[in-house]
Amino acid sequence: MRRILVWMAVCVIQALSGGIVLAQDLHAPASVTAGDEMTISTPATGNATFYLVGPGISRRSSITGGETIRLRPDDLRNAGRYMVLLCSGTCQSTAFYVNAATPGSLTFLVHPSRVPVSQPDAISGVALPFDQFHNLVLTPVAVDFHLTSSKALVLSQPASTRNGVAWFRATSGKSAGMLEVTAMLGDLSVRRVVQQVASDPCNLSITGQQVRGGFLVRTVPVRDCAGDAVPDGTIVSFTATGANGKSTVDAPLKHGIAQAQIAASGDTVISVASGVVMGNELHLRNQP
Amino acid sequence: MTRQARCASHAFFALFSLAAFLCCGSLPGRAGDSTLSVQLDTSRAGPRVVESLTRQRILRDYRFAWRSLSEAVEFNTLNPLNGPFVGDAKRWLSETVTSQQKSGISQRYTHQSHELGAVFYAPEGDVIELHDTARYELEIFDAGKAVDSQPIVVHYVVLMTPGSDRWVIRQLQAVPQF
Amino acid sequence: MKLALPLILVGVTVGLMAFGLAANRRAGGTVGVAEGAALPGLTPKSSTPEQGLTNLLSAVRRHSWDQAFSIVSKSSGIDEPSFIQGWIGSNGSLRSFSNLESFDSRPLHITNDEAYFRVRLRWTTPVGPVDDVRDFRLLRNGETWEVVWPKTQVSNVPAQVIPVTYLRWDLVTGSAKDEWGSQNVDAPRVRIISMNAVDTAEGAVVMGEVVNEDTIPAFINVNATLLDAKGNAIDDENSFDKIAHILLPKQVTPYRIDFPNFSLKNVQNVRMNVKAALVPASADPVIGVMNQKVASDAQGESILQGDLFNESGQTVNIPHVIASFYDSNGKVIWVSDGYVDRALLPQSSEPFAVQIPQAVAAKVQNFHVVVNQYSLDRS
Numbered sequence: 001m002r003r004i005l006v007w008m009a010v011c012v013i014q015a016l017s018g019g020i021v022l023a024q025d026l027h028a029p030a031s032v033t034a035g036d037e038m039t040i041s042t043p044a045t046g047n048a049t050f051y052l053v054g055p056g057i058s059r060r061s062s063i064t065g066g067e068t069i070r071l072r073p074d075d076l077r078n079a080g081r082y083m084v085l086l087c088s089g090t091c092q093s094t095a096f097y098v099n100a101a102t103p104g105s106l107t108f109l110v111h112p113s114r115v116p117v118s119q120p121d122a123i124s125g126v127a128l129p130f131d132q133f134h135n136l137v138l139t140p141v142a143v144d145f146h147l148t149s150s151k152a153l154v155l156s157q158p159a160s161t162r163n164g165v166a167w168f169r170a171t172s173g174k175s176a177g178m179l180e181v182t183a184m185l186g187d188l189s190v191r192r193v194v195q196q197v198a199s200d201p202c203n204l205s206i207t208g209q210q211v212r213g214g215f216l217v218r219t220v221p222v223r224d225c226a227g228d229a230v231p232d233g234t235i236v237s238f239t240a241t242g243a244n245g246k247s248t249v250d251a252p253l254k255h256g257i258a259q260a261q262i263a264a265s266g267d268t269v270i271s272v273a274s275g276v277v278m279g280n281e282l283h284l285r286n287q288p
Numbered sequence: 289m290t291r292q293a294r295c296a297s298h299a300f301f302a303l304f305s306l307a308a309f310l311c312c313g314s315l316p317g318r319a320g321d322s323t324l325s326v327q328l329d330t331s332r333a334g335p336r337v338v339e340s341l342t343r344q345r346i347l348r349d350y351r352f353a354w355r356s357l358s359e360a361v362e363f364n365t366l367n368p369l370n371g372p373f374v375g376d377a378k379r380w381l382s383e384t385v386t387s388q389q390k391s392g393i394s395q396r397y398t399h400q401s402h403e404l405g406a407v408f409y410a411p412e413g414d415v416i417e418l419h420d421t422a423r424y425e426l427e428i429f430d431a432g433k434a435v436d437s438q439p440i441v442v443h444y445v446v447l448m449t450p451g452s453d454r455w456v457i458r459q460l461q462a463v464p465q466f
Numbered sequence: 467m468k469l470a471l472p473l474i475l476v477g478v479t480v481g482l483m484a485f486g487l488a489a490n491r492r493a494g495g496t497v498g499v500a501e502g503a504a505l506p507g508l509t510p511k512s513s514t515p516e517q518g519l520t521n522l523l524s525a526v527r528r529h530s531w532d533q534a535f536s537i538v539s540k541s542s543g544i545d546e547p548s549f550i551q552g553w554i555g556s557n558g559s560l561r562s563f564s565n566l567e568s569f570d571s572r573p574l575h576i577t578n579d580e581a582y583f584r585v586r587l588r589w590t591t592p593v594g595p596v597d598d599v600r601d602f603r604l605l606r607n608g609e610t611w612e613v614v615w616p617k618t619q620v621s622n623v624p625a626q627v628i629p630v631t632y633l634r635w636d637l638v639t640g641s642a643k644d645e646w647g648s649q650n651v652d653a654p655r656v657r658i659i660s661m662n663a664v665d666t667a668e669g670a671v672v673m674g675e676v677v678n679e680d681t682i683p684a685f686i687n688v689n690a691t692l693l694d695a696k697g698n699a700i701d702d703e704n705s706f707d708k709i710a711h712i713l714l715p716k717q718v719t720p721y722r723i724d725f726p727n728f729s730l731k732n733v734q735n736v737r738m739n740v741k742a743a744l745v746p747a748s749a750d751p752v753i754g755v756m757n758q759k760v761a762s763d764a765q766g767e768s769i770l771q772g773d774l775f776n777e778s779g780q781t782v783n784i785p786h787v788i789a790s791f792y793d794s795n796g797k798v799i800w801v802s803d804g805y806v807d808r809a810l811l812p813q814s815s816e817p818f819a820v821q822i823p824q825a826v827a828a829k830v831q832n833f834h835v836v837v838n839q840y841s842l843d844r845s
Binding site: 085097134 | 335376379380381383384387388390391392393395407408410411412414415417419426428430435436438440442445447459461462463464
Binding site: 107108109110111112113114190192197198200201231232233234235236237244245246247248249250251252254260261262263274275276 | 631632633635645646647651652655659677678679680681682683714715716717718749752753754755756757758759772775777833834835836837
């Protein structure tokens with residue numbers, strides 16, 4: 001009976017602590033480039049289970065000891081930390097890193113898509129290089145930013161990525177129109193378009209004439225302080241104050257001009273505004 | 289029952305209980321990790337200064353993202369990845385989960401601690417780059433049986449962008465060092 | 467025995483009907499207050515002006531138009547279709563989608579042959595309950611009282627062709643797959659230009675104005691969060707319909723956010739958030755707001771009234787008026803809104819009125835009206 005108990009104790013202790021000790025190490029390179037293949041040598045210790053765990057991959061296979069495991073390029077396309085385990089009774093593990101390959105694409109964020117003219121530091125862009133497997137390239141690379149308007153180069157700014165990012169800031173152009181913003185990295189080129197629009201109306205001015213039942217009020221062509229035409233559709237508010245009370249009309253610009261017919265009688269004061277910009281006042285009298 | 293047989297059965301029972309206790313201790317539980325700390329230092333962020341409210345939201349959403357990631361790779365389910373992850377981060381995490389479903393492998397991240405440092409915040413605030421020194425206990429299971437457990441330190445380069453109601457992780461890339 | 471249960475049920479039903487009728491009759495006897503209720507075929511005779519008015523409005527509520535028109539005095543000079551249209555609305559107006567829920571009347575002046583009543587009509591509408599106050603005149607015709615119905619003035623707009631040359635913006639979503647950074651169309655730039663938080667009897671109110679600083683239309687919504695001294699959020703509300711949601715370039719709209727049953731005394735800060743999204747829009751129709759003035763309504767309450775004039779060729783089915791009121795410093799001290807229940811036909815005008823709370827009326831130095839509108843055939 002005593003012998004049986006001792007035998008059972010030894011078996012349990014052996015089962016808990018592991019019976020076989022692997023005498024040799026698992027070898028893998030410390031790092032590899034995404035999309036490359038690599039080999040891992042395993043110790044010659046008999047049949048074992050091989051595990052590969054990493055970003056986008058999780059594999060389990062049975063191997064014979066001493067076998068060289070080949071990892072295909074497709075297995076190692078995602079940059080990150082990979083873990084290799086070899087289990088035969090006990091488990092050994094090692095880790096290696098996959099780094100990004102050379103840039104294969106460029107992500108380019110530009111803001112805003114519409115900007116008033118002559119605004120300092122109004123336009124900004126951020127470029128991030130990625131390899132063909134969409135891994136962020138963290139080694140510094142040179143990126144050139146070009147701003148072009150009406151096919152003329154307005155600004156050229158070279159930059160180098162830091163922590164995988166390159167960025168720029170620029171003042172918007174002096175005249176309305178399309179501005180092309182391009183980021184270039186070697187043969188890679190990405191283009192974005194920024195629409196430069198007129199700023200707030202400047203020197204907002206109205207004229208008026210008497211018509212039946214009131215006045216017809218019209219603005220002169222509405223422009224910003226740089227002389228660019230304010231876009232059609234911009235709302236101009238006309239306000240008439242007279243004996244009957246106050247009348248207002250919000251009219252959009254059409255071909256640069258806004259007009260409205262306002263019902264009024266007697267002495268009337270008519271003013272105009274667009275957004276937070278005020279224009280002149282007219283003092284009119286509606287003659288019967 | 290004779291006295292000897294009684295002794296043998298008691299000893300057998302004791303040894304069996306000890307073995308069962310030790311085995312059960314190594315089975316994967318379903319409680320989930322309740323210790324997940326995240327710290328964020330935005331003092332080095334530029335060119336844009338990180339707003340106080342943005343900082344709070346990023347902390348909250350990053351913590352939630354890692355909880356979701358842990359749940360996804362532990363229980364091999366894709367649902368937790370919808371929401372906190374977009375783009376390439378979601379793609380490789382989804383591939384990880386799908387691959388684990390086929391192989392029967394699962395991972396558990398416990399005792400997580402993330403020290404984040406913002407290194408870039410775009411002028412328009414539409415992307416932020418963080419460096420995460422992540423410390424956690426990584427356990428790997430094969431068909432529910434633990435095959436490995438070790439504490440590790442991993443350096444992640446993280447790109448987050450503002451979504452409709454939260455900040456989302458667009459890139460989560462481990463690197464040997466920053 | 468088989469018939470016992472059905473007989474009992476019928477008997478109880480008839481009894482309850484009779485009880486209900488008797489109870490309503492007793493209620494209708496209260497002087498000065500008449501509520502609508504009458505069963506078909508059991509309408510009491512319009513032997514008193516109160517009863518005549520109740521009969522008319524009850525019939526209108528039930529859409530019993532023949533019965534309602536029978537109570538209208540022949541001296542009104544109105545035909546039945548016009549009378550019906552006056553009640554049910556036309557041209558997709560707000561009235562077309564409304565129902566008369568109840569009414570309260572009180573007598574203004576009663577003689578042997580003539581009576582005047584002021585009636586508050588409560589309508590249920592798609593935009594919520596709307597109250598309308600009208601004066602009714604009744605004349606005695608023999609043993610019965612009849613309502614004199616005013617002839618509705620319909621604007622006589624001549625047939626014409628009005629070209630639509632106003633700008634229209636369409637939104638085109640990109641066809642390329644969602645590559646990060648490729649969808650380069652920013653949301654419209656809008657800005658809150660003023661904010662004022664006040665306490666009222668109903669709760670806290672945050673109001674102000676927003677401007678669209680961009681060159682494209684914006685769909686906007688304004689949110690406000692009340693914060694306590696520790697920065698914790700107490701409540702969060704949005705402007706709902708007290709704002710003109712679609713803002714054309716450089717257009718300004720008032721907004722008002724109500725926090726019912728909240729007081730500002732525990733509020734340390736208010737966090738404002740304006741959300742703007744790209745939308746297709748048109749600069750047409752142009753609606754003029756004419757003859758605006760502060761006045762008093764029939765009940766002595768302050769109102770801002772005026773006329774809306776549709777300068778375009780498109781019918782505006784449901785006009786919505788939003789008015790901001792300023793004190794002598796130009797600060798927004800109140801925002802009121804109201805729906806016009808008649809459609810605004812092309813080249814025609816309709817009156818409007820919005821209430822000004824008594825607590826604010828004395829401080830109003832200036833006001834600004836914006837017209838929001840909904841047109842059925844607008845794509």
